[in-house]
Amino acid sequence: MWKVLLVEDEVFVRESVREIIAWEELGFTVSGEAGNGAEALEMIRQDAPDLVISDIVMPEMDGVELLRRTREEGYDSRFVMLTCMSDFENVRQAMEYGASNYILKLSMSVNSLRDTLRKINNELVKSQENRKVSAGPPDSAVPPPPLPHEEITNHPEIQKILQYLHAHYDEDITVKSMSQYVMMAENYVSTLFKKKTGQTLIHYLHQIRVDQAIQLLIHSDLPVYEIGNRVGFVNDNYFIKIFKRLTSQTPSQYRHTQRHNTESVSI
Secondary structure (H helix, E strand, O other): OEEEEEEOOOHHHHHHHHHOOOHHHHOEEEEEEEOOHHHHHHHHHHOOOOEEEEEOOOOOOOHHHHHHHHHHOOOOOEEEEEEOOOOHHHHHHHHHOOOOEEEEHHHOOHHHHHHHHHHHHHHHHHHHHHHHHHHOOOOOOOOOOOOOHHHOOOOHHHHHHHHHHHHHOOOOOOHHHHHHHHOOOHHHHHHHHHHHHOOOHHHHHHHHHHHHHHHHHHHOOOOHHHHHHHOOOOOHHHHHHHHHHHHOOOHHHHHHHHHHHHHHHHO
16 A cells, blocks of 8 residues: 555645545555644654645645655655645646646545546556666666766655666666656756756766767677667767767777777787
């Protein structure tokens, strides 16, 4: 069962959300309730839920601040925000911080909650599957490079992207696909990734691919075009262009230089 934390300062609303849904039928269980964001944050620290359903406007700490603090502290719980019609600026901020969905209080119904819970269940299942896939090496001649210690960030979504890039560098990866992977806005992911790593997401991916290409150039006799394809470059000319930009040599020149140096040392 996925654990759910209900956060709402209006007791009547909180009880209504708890009572109108047969949680277990949808794979969830209500593990806790809180009346404000500060109380909820302490509960998350003690036993992080899989899903937080939170009001936005609350005393002591509002829902957006709760979501922001939760992300900063490294928790990846899914968030669904309860909001009013006039609260869309806060909704926008919440979505940028990675909220999965929002529900208007005035139109909240059994069907809308059930649909949202089905969506969250699918997200959680996919996330669980992705973690299992990321734990194993990709199907290529060279195992993925380990994630260096100095590249571990304090932002869970960016950390997930870094791990994905190192494990799936040979696949078709774009900023859009990564923003969908962590369920955050594309522009926000792009800006945040550069802030946390010092590089754009695509430049970072290029470096991983070139590092892997170097290993294949040194340790295999594969032709250059095939190496480029194996590390994720579908276009031979683009592979050569990026490789030269990062190493100041073409792949063929790099291979020749490395083998010449090796032969000189052996002699």
